[in-house]
């Protein structure tokens with residue numbers, strides 16, 4: 001039994017986008033449940049911003065997780081929100097120091113490190129939750145409930161797609177942090193560990209066999225427009241035609257405008273038009289109507305990543321300056337990226353269910369689509385940022401029922417909220433009288449991560465992976 005009381009105290013390791021926006025925001029809105037009392041972050045502006053928001057004194061601000069974890073245990077929980085390749089060491093050390101850990105997904109970028117983490121959790125008896133936020137969304141909770149109540153009968157086959165929008169793929173997997181397998185994670189792990197977690201949870205059985213195909217097909221130097229320089233702003237001859245011309249994405253925010261235009265919310269459609277066609281007028285009226293400033297000087301994903309320490313100036317001029325020599329201003333065909341841009345995975349589970357997962361970076365809109373065929377009914381779901389819908393088709397009656405619908409709202413984040421629900425569930429598992437592990441715990445996560453690692457082994461070696469042997473091999477690491 002743990003002696004933990006509310007508010008839970010916590011240290012933040014890595015006050016980047018997730019640290020600041022997902023968990024930092026949770027603590028600010030749930031002061032009775034969570035309080036950050038120390039922060040470790042090498043980027044001074046980020047560290048100061050986090051400290052100011054959470055009223056953390058300067059002697060509890062550290063330049064790195066290494067420095068913070070040199071201290072005796074300061075709080076109940078360590079939030080590990082550093083990049084993928086920097087999850088293992090702080091997690092192992094935090095567990096050893098006596099912290100419970102809320103760890104960002106993926107658990108680690110290498111299978112052997114995932115296993116080390118699980119073993120350390122089991123050895124220390126701490127509570128470790130992995131941030132598989134999708135499980136906690138209304139959409140996937142509804143899908144799960146429908147299956148649990150037996151409305152689908154026995155699930156026979158699942159077809160699941162992770163459609164990554166073209167600009168998101170370019171931003172994160174070509175120009176950004178997840179472009180290189182050695183430096184970060186295989187894309188099937190980085191992007192789809194959420195999807196494997198969902199499939200595993202839904203099917204409720206261990207995977208038996210996995211096979212996969214995929215490659216980096218398009219984003220290679222030979223596909224660059226003729227005469228394209230290394231940086232878009234070095235006079236690229238294709239600037240008016242290239243989908244990926246950096247100012248189009250980071251200054252004109254075309255993807256966000258397209259999202260607003262596709263939304264079924266009329267007000268957002270109007271705002272999209274305003275941002276696209278009347279930007280000068282918008283600049284003028286945003287002086288008087290403060291919320292419009294957010295639209296004129298949009299600063300969320302992916303713009304946030306342009307700023308790594310410099311003054312957060314969101315004017316077009318400042319962004320142009322950054323794009324001239326930032327990785328985000330580079331030609332997408334000349335980025336030394338090596339992660340796949342499309343991949344398919346086939347899974348057979350031990351209970352006989354088959355599933356296939358398709359992931360690609362060429363979608364017209366961001367989101368997952370899902371089809372589950374069962375002995376009694378078929379479920380078809382769309383989980384897009386621009387809106388969500390689940391339809392259930394009953395085989396016996398022939399009826400069709402809309403069981404879930406959500407429109408785009410200002411709060412619709414990249415994962416349709418779920419962050420706050422995940423932290424709530426994690427805190428619940430800490431204060432619960434029983435010693436429990438959260439829903440998305442270390443052991444379960446490793447099982448779903450195994451499918452991603454197995455998929456890459458299959459893709460690279462051209463084999464069907466026997467999961468029992470793969471699991472045994474992993475346990476021996």
Ligand SMILES: NC(=O)c1ccc[n+]([C@@H]2O[C@H](COP(=O)([O-])OP(=O)(O)OC[C@H]3O[C@@H](n4cnc5c(N)ncnc54)[C@H](O)[C@@H]3O)[C@@H](O)[C@H]2O)c1
Nearest residue numbers: 014015016017018040041064065081082083084104105131
């Ligand atoms: N759960 C989800 O749905 C979800 C969504 C997006 C990203 N992620 C994951 O969250 C993690 C963080 O992603 P992000 O987008 O916030 O990245 P980010 O780059 O914005 O944040 C990482 C932060 O870690 C800091 N850092 C670097 N070295 C450090 C050190 N030695 N000590 C302390 N901090 C250090 C960086 O300066 C940076 O601010 C990644 O693993 C990513 O895959 C999860």
